[in-house]
Amino acid sequence: MLICESYHVPKTLEEALRLWGDAPDGSRLVSGATDILPWAREGRAGDVEIPALIDVTKIPELKGYSCDKGRIRLGAATVYQDFLTDRTLMSNLPCMPYCAIWFADDQIREQATVVGNLVNASPVADGTPPVVALNGEIELTRLEEGDVKRRTVPVVDFIEGPGRTLIQPGEIATAVTVDSAYGYGGSFQKVGQRRSLVISVACCAALVRADSTGTMFEDVRLALGGVGPRPIRLRDAERRLKGERITQELIQRVAESAADSVGSRSRKEYRRDVVVNFVRAGLEEALANQPEIGAKFKNFGETENA
């Protein structure tokens, strides 16, 4: 059971930063709150008494998203369901709808935020691989002598290990900025104890842009979660695919070499098998999902021009 002495809903970022800076030890920031409430239960943290909860979701500048120079700034109040309902987000972040649909359920997605998911820094957070594939940078805000200061950190560096990030005391994560990948095909692979409403054992996000005839990889992005303490960007695999002719043999070869990225100590052999299949399926599905392309890859084999 979660017991708190006070619950604050600041209306400005400055107010939130001041409250957070002054909050007694043990206080927590919440956005969606979908993780903290199940955490404070028998079998996890048990009964937890917290001095203050500070809810950041009513701060205007943390709501919504904005676009600039091919990048999209997702405010910290952006929830997972937005990736299934907002056409602009769906077409510019083509791996996110596939991630969102496997993330919890419609109701939890209405509350759970991407930034909250990143800050919790679970090694199996579904949101991390697609954000890493989209070159995500997290925005951290602090008060310095009364002024609001910001810094940004690449998400791939921000998450240091399970529950550990580069966030400093007094800082609030206010946004994550990602690449627009308009025109790319996106996909998301996930495996857990069951198919639906489950925490991942491992997950993988892929983004692919083939040329208009569908014969060459123009750009490829691949990221893994759940196979080590930190998110993994498969830079080497990406390099080996970019500019190459799309063949099943190449995809298979690159997928097999990705198995070496598994850093987890538990169930290592299983995770190696999963990674090979994830990279292969991730690339094939992303190709099939790419809009406005001359060749479709529904039954992936040698590409056929439509």
Next chain:
Amino acid sequence: MPKIDLTMDVNGRKVVKQTEPHKRLLDFLREDLNLTGTKEGCGAGECGTCSVFVDGKLVKSCLMPAAKADGAKIETIEGLARPGSLTPVQQAFHKTGASQCGYCIPGMVMAATSALRENPDAGIEEIKERLGGNICRCTGYTKIFEAVEIARDVIAGRLPETALDEDATGESFIGANVRRLDAPSKVSGRLKYAADMKMVDMLQMQVLRAPMPHARIVSIDTSEAEAMDGVACVITADDVPGTDGFGVFIHDQPIMARGKVRHFGEAVAAVAAEDLVTARRALAKIKVEYEELPGIYAPEDALKPGAPVIHDYAQDNVIKHIPIRKGDIDKGFAEADLILEDEFRTQQVEHAYLEPEAGIAYVDHDDVVTVLSPSQNITHHRHMLAHILDLPINKVRFIMSPVGGGFGGKEDMIYQGMLALAAMKTHRPVQLNFTREESLVASAKRHPSRVKYKMGLKWSGEITAIEFDMLSDGGAYGMSSEGVMRKAAILSCGPYEVHNLKVDTKVVYTNNTPSGAFRTFGGMQAQFATESMMDMAAEALDMDPFELRRINMMRIGSRTHTQQELTTASLDRVLDAAEAASRWEAGAPKVRGPRRGDLGGPDARKPCTLGARIGDAADTETKDERVAS
């Protein structure tokens, strides 16, 4: 405790209330506003019994702090229709009998309502997806999906409103949607389960549970907890006035651990306090000293010489052994052309009814100790509790509240005694609502079993003899174990006429969570072994599995394993129907996987895939959404 002011629009009415800052929206609705149509099934966002609309979006209210909903527009199950009427979705649930125990139904109706508000033309795959956050344990979902599709079509005008009326029934009710009398109360959220009820001056109970599976209780010090403000009483086994002990067959279980604990999570002490938070805090003040004892965690170990003894009365750790003998198995195996031997294991299973255990006890004006709970066995509970409390039977009363799913799991009196004791000690009503975790840890489970099987057959397929030896894990207490073993023995060798058999079913004590009643009551474990054996025998004999079953099936005049002569038998018709319905490919079961032609037919369930709506969205995409680079 400090308070916060909350203002909300709830079901169209402005609500201004002071409440505690830790309350979830679920608590605020249920406790502060008495809107108990919104249920708590898990408290962790898994089950969806607590679904409500917040500013038009469906959310799980157990995952939302109430303060987060300050200023919001809330819609609960009570607000969907005007009093006395039902929405098309609710009427459709009524029509199709989609409500069974009813506990998941308010949340399910909310999810269905949300699905049709978000997409009035949602197809069945999208409906399934949008109801994916809501769990039902009774219906298998088929009737629920049927209801949502009917409601969708009525709302869209594709079906007349009369489609929501009751189906006409002709000669037979089979195949018709017959309305359930209690459905309107369930689809509207008006039915009160035990946790939904409140009494004036009622205390809240919380239970201290054993942190280890087998230990002697050296001492329990409740003084600090009892001294706390707001604590009305603390009870332990020492407070029991009569002869402690309950169980369906053997009264081997004290209402709280007496002298020692026998399984992890066993109740050791309980607190009744003015509110839940005080009761939780008081639990942390109770000091229990344990001396850990060697335990038994596998049934095989319980039978080893020198094994720890869990109950003094059963030095061999055996709860029950049921032997059945028929014919002469030595002769039967001697006649066999083929003898198959194998071993089958099944695991522990939790019932996971959506309603966690809950109850209220009070002592009425005539000193009648009254317990209200979703008990599946109130008369037996009443008799047992009278002995435990040392009261005449007319001074103990049990009221059965609506059962939000039981499946056998609510047959055991695992908490009603504690409630009665606290009510007697305080002379105030006392309520205990289990958390989901508590329900998982304390309630009985399906018996894990191991069957050693030996079957003799002739080349013709005729079974000549069976030796069936089952060992089950009864866990720490007897509960329904004896009955489960009897049923397992009676059904052991299946609906087949076997002239020579030797059946033994045995259940032993271990320090695992107690096993008890669960749908099929031992039949499932036995049939898993027998039917697997039949398929393997068909493969070994190069024979069609249906054919093998027809050769051995019980017919009119057959004698059962326990020597009853059958005057009716229907297995021949059952096999014909199953063979046709499964589009069975005749022949020995040697072809497997995708090469089988009878797999993946139109009525076969496909693996779960999600994302029906993503493709739809892409099809209607416009081109002007690209972010400028």
